[in-house]
Amino acid sequence: MAMQPWFPDAKLGIFVHYGIYAVDGVPESWAFYLGQVPHARYMRQLDGFTASAYDPEGWADLFARAGAGYAVLTARHHDGVALWDTAQGNLNVVRHTPAGRDLVAPYVDALRARGLKVGLYYSHSDWNHPDYASVRHPDPPHHNPGINTNPFSAPPVGAADDPGAWSRFLDYRDAQVGELVDRFAPDLIWFDGEWERAEEQWRTGELAALIHAGNPRTVLNARMLSHGDYATPEQGVPLQAPDGPWELCLTVNDSWGFQPTDHQHKSVRRLVRYFAETIGMGGNLLLDVGPREDGTITPEQTARLEGLGAWIARHREAVYGTVAGLPAGHHYGPSTLSADRRTLYLVCFDPPRETVAVRGLRTPVTRVTVLGTGTELAHRVVGGLHDVPGVLWTDAPHASDVDPEATVLALELAGELDLYRGPGLA
Numbered sequence: 001m002a003m004q005p006w007f008p009d010a011k012l013g014i015f016v017h018y019g020i021y022a023v024d025g026v027p028e029s030w031a032f033y034l035g036q037v038p039h040a041r042y043m044r045q046l047d048g049f050t051a052s053a054y055d056p057e058g059w060a061d062l063f064a065r066a067g068a069g070y071a072v073l074t075a076r077h078h079d080g081v082a083l084w085d086t087a088q089g090n091l092n093v094v095r096h097t098p099a100g101r102d103l104v105a106p107y108v109d110a111l112r113a114r115g116l117k118v119g120l121y122y123s124h125s126d127w128n129h130p131d132y133a134s135v136r137h138p139d140p141p142h143h144n145p146g147i148n149t150n151p152f153s154a155p156p157v158g159a160a161d162d163p164g165a166w167s168r169f170l171d172y173r174d175a176q177v178g179e180l181v182d183r184f185a186p187d188l189i190w191f192d193g194e195w196e197r198a199e200e201q202w203r204t205g206e207l208a209a210l211i212h213a214g215n216p217r218t219v220l221n222a223r224m225l226s227h228g229d230y231a232t233p234e235q236g237v238p239l240q241a242p243d244g245p246w247e248l249c250l251t252v253n254d255s256w257g258f259q260p261t262d263h264q265h266k267s268v269r270r271l272v273r274y275f276a277e278t279i280g281m282g283g284n285l286l287l288d289v290g291p292r293e294d295g296t297i298t299p300e301q302t303a304r305l306e307g308l309g310a311w312i313a314r315h316r317e318a319v320y321g322t323v324a325g326l327p328a329g330h331h332y333g334p335s336t337l338s339a340d341r342r343t344l345y346l347v348c349f350d351p352p353r354e355t356v357a358v359r360g361l362r363t364p365v366t367r368v369t370v371l372g373t374g375t376e377l378a379h380r381v382v383g384g385l386h387d388v389p390g391v392l393w394t395d396a397p398h399a400s401d402v403d404p405e406a407t408v409l410a411l412e413l414a415g416e417l418d419l420y421r422g423p424g425l426a
Contacts, residue, residue: 003229003245004219006117006187010069011279011319012312013119014305015190015249015288016059017074017257020081020097022293023048028257029078033127033152043128045293046081051099054295056110062297064114066305067312067319072119072190072286073107075180080128084183088175091128108184117187120180124202124223125193127152129172134165138198147196170203174210181214190232191223199225221247237274241281241324248278249286252301258290265300268307269349272405275308276347280334282324311405314372318345318408330419331358341416345371346409352396356409361392362418368394370401371408389420 021028023045024037032042063071076082082092084104093099104120111118126132133155136148148154155161180186189211194202208227211218222228231242234249252271255262266274271287278285287308289301297305312319318336325335325344336345348356368377377395384390397407 004187004217006069007219007230007284008245008282009320010117011284012066012068012275013247013284013286014063014066014068014071015286016071017077017288017290018103018295019074019077019079019083019257020045020049020093020293021077021079022258022291025258025260027255027259029127033078033150042079046097049093049097049099049293051093051101051103052294054099054103056107057113059107059297060110060114060116062302062305063111063116066309068116070117070119070188071111072121072188073104074121075104076122076126076176078123078125078127078193080126082176084179086176086179088172088179089129104184118184119188119190120184120186121190121192122177122180123193124173124191125153125196126169126173129169131165131169131172134162134169135197135201136161137196137201141195144195153196166201174207177207178210178214181211181218185215186218188219188221190221194223194225237277237281241283246282247284247286248274249288250274251288252304255290256288258292258298265304268304268311269405271304271308272311273349276334276406279319279322280325280336280347311403314403315408317410318347318371326358326419327421330360337417342413344411344413344417346411348407348409351399351402352407354396355393356396358392358411360389360420362389362420363416364414365392365411366414367412369410370397371410372403373401375401377409385425387420388422388424
């Protein structure tokens with residue numbers, strides 16, 4: 001499927017890890033899988049999940065203020081607890097928690113009312129389903145060899161695989177995903193848990209066909225393996241952009257879901273850096289928050305989203321409608337490029353001192369301004385010989401023009417961007 005144009009244009013999405021794990025503030029699903037808490041204690045969190053202050057309209061307003069174009073909600077994590085009234089299995093917040101209602105439908109409605117695209121997270125794996133731990137990965141990945149021995153994901157040691165049970169599990173998974181597609185027509189499904197089985201075991205081709213039969217425009221992430229539409233690096237900006245569309249998923253603090261002891265919140269300035277570096281390489285940032293069990297997003301995480309949104313609002317021109325900017329080595333910082341390739345936006349994280357340099361720029365620059373204030377800056381080209389262009393030197397902006405998070409300079413070009421990428425003259 002051709003990538004839907006809204007996705008690379010969105011630039012920012014909000015990831016929401018919301019589930020029963022917020023009751024005790026433990027690592028989502030992993031707490032019992034890794035033995036950090038007993039399984040029975042983890043599942044007792046069902047009794048404390050109220051969603052009593054759940055306000056999806058408020059979420060959507062916050063996401064819009066952050067400058068996001070879409071959001072992704074954990075409709076079902078690895079623990080198998082569905083946030084909607086699924087007819088498959090018997091584990092969902094509607095029938096087994098004090099919340100007592102579908103949490104996905106109002107989220108979908110709230111996002112669409114504000115013009116945001118709807119994403120739903122769904123884990124291939126389900127560590128609570130009776131038929132899940134029925135087969136083994138034929139060639140477990142080197143970073144996770146324990147998947148063939150963990151009792152929540154594999155048969156007991158010495159026991160044979162049970163293909164019949166596995167087939168029943170896949171039928172259950174397909175039926176749940178079919179419900180999500182039929183009821184909510186998500187613009188994006190964010191799969192996870194793919195590492196626990198080989199692609200042929202997951203039947204990803206059949207699953208992709210099922211999804212696109214219901215909604216041909218649904219975007220799928222790379223955790224649908226060969227049927228994914230975009231790459232999903234996690235928790236760190238790659239040194240080299242993945243091929244094709246991509247998205248960096250990143251937590252505001254160090255945790256995906258709500259953990260009350262995690263106070264390692266990234267500053268707004270640091271989040272602006274992650275965001276600018278990501279879009280400067282042509283990707284999207286999917287920034288994660290973890291609401292409390294009652295559905296409220298913490299003041300610390302709210303402030304980060306609003307701070308990032310304020311920076312984006314001041315620099316919209318350098319964000320939306322742009323593509324990846326200069327390759328590394330031309331400018332000491334990220335950059336973006338207008339769709340017509342005639343305006344280059346340089347991001348400066350620290351206040352520039354004396355000048356800002358760009359190397360290898362063949363296209364003449366007609367004007368340089370500070371985005372947000374409009375102040376024009378003097379610029380000149382120094383040096384150059386034959387095919388090797390000189391260095392463009394732009395005067396540093398005055399302190400009153402420097403942005404507290406990151407300053408952006410707009411370079412208007414006489415034509416489309418043309419770069420010199422050679423080794424210079426011997």
